[in-house]
Amino acid sequence: MSENIYDLAHDLDKGIRETNEFKSLQEAYKNVNADEEAKTKFNRFREIQVTIQEKQMTGQPIDDETVDVAQKVAEEVQQNELIISLMEKEQAMSTIINDLNRIIMTPLQDLYEVEQ
Numbered sequence: 001m002s003e004n005i006y007d008l009a010h011d012l013d014k015g016i017r018e019t020n021e022f023k024s025l026q027e028a029y030k031n032v033n034a035d036e037e038a039k040t041k042f043n044r045f046r047e048i049q050v051t052i053q054e055k056q057m058t059g060q061p062i063d064d065e066t067v068d069v070a071q072k073v074a075e076e077v078q079q080n081e082l083i084i085s086l087m088e089k090e091q092a093m094s095t096i097i098n099d100l101n102r103i104i105m106t107p108l109q110d111l112y113e114v115e116q
Contacts, residue, residue, distance in 0.1 A: 012100070021096055025089040031082050038082040045077045 016022055032038045048070045055062050077083045 016096070016100075019096065021089070021092045025086070025093050028082070028086040028089040032086050035082055038080050041073070041076050041080055042083050042086070045073050045083070048073050 032042050048066070051066060052062055052070060054060075055066070077087075
């Protein structure tokens with residue numbers, strides 16, 4: 001292979017940024033940040049997600065108060081059209097990233113595949 005693998009990764013980064021899905025996600029994120037109410041709700045939603053993830057990663061139990069706050073914040077963001085749109089765009093982008101990850105992992109899967 002004449003091309004450096006990291007150069008290929010940077011090309012992939014550039015390609016991702018040029019997709020319609022990424023551009024739509026950028027626009028939706030910009031729209032959320034332009035609306036103070038949506039921005040505040042979205043930031044609270046992200047904060048509670050991080051809190052829960054940190055607790056899960058460190059093996060800490062997720063207390064009832066955290067669950068209650070998470071449910072309340074989730075209900076609030078589900079009522080905001082700008083945030084709903086952003087989450088839909090995130091899901092589309094996530095699908096692409098998952099597909100790319102599957103493709104990237106294929107050489108390792110092929111290597112370790114057990115022939116029967």
